[in-house]
Amino acid sequence: MDRNQLRRQVAHMRSSLIEQNYLDQQQFVQLEDLEDDSNPNFVEEIVTLFYKDSSRLFQKIDQALHSIPMDFARLDDYMHQFKGSSSSIGAIKVKNECTQFKECCLAGNAEGCSRAFQRVKQEHEALKRQLETYFQLRRQAGLVQRS
């Protein structure tokens, strides 16, 4: 596939991610604007940090969801941290599911929390798959440019 085709694919995928609300345009554009010659992969770098964060917090949330009695304050705290990270990278759908989870914590709804957490994980996984494809395309387009 030639360079122009790859570039068009990258642009198309980017628009699609934004249109489908996987990513907030304003926040994502800001991340892209922070890339330069000295930091050419900033977006991918910060998304990778986000995955490390989510992995750590998901483990804690999982444990807390299985503890009896359920510590809603602790769950809310963990989800608050994760919601913050999601917001910083512009992950709208993930952030919205975090809000739902927090509402269940506030209501002391144990089952609601478990269901909401499943949705958080689903959205997170969906975003992760999309972004992996996007970054791979970007890399391919970049590689083609250098040759």
Added chain:
Amino acid sequence: MSNFEEAHVLVVDDSSVDRRLIERLLRVSSCKVTVVDSGLKALQLLGVDGLKVDLIITDYSMPGMTGYELLKKIKKSSKFKEISVVIMSSENVLQRIDRCLEEGAKDFILKPVKLADVKKLKNYMKKPSTTRFNYFCCIYYYIFFLFFLSFFLFFCVFVCLSQ
């Protein structure tokens, strides 16, 4: 002369994502940045290690010491109370904002932090370049004075010799 250049900012945030984002926002705004993940580490750097900074930007909600507690400690310290402190939070809670401003915070930024927020921060920083500017001004005045003195002495000598 921009007083934003070479300003040193200390960032305090327990979120690795936010630390990286704010660090990058500050670096593209020509700031020197030190990043820590807790209020305790911030106080250690300032106190024990003698780190000199022009601004501290801290997250509000952190485990252990909150941003609010860090703010209070800094404002109570005779050594550090002059350093401007800005609080960040993902929650827009009016009481929280009021409490921080009352305690001496210069500003309260809602997360996610944007470049426009960072640009505003220059208003709160000490101006290290002003001291440098004053220093150079003194040097120029001194050089000018020497020239004038030399010229005056030559004139006096000339007048004496011609008599």
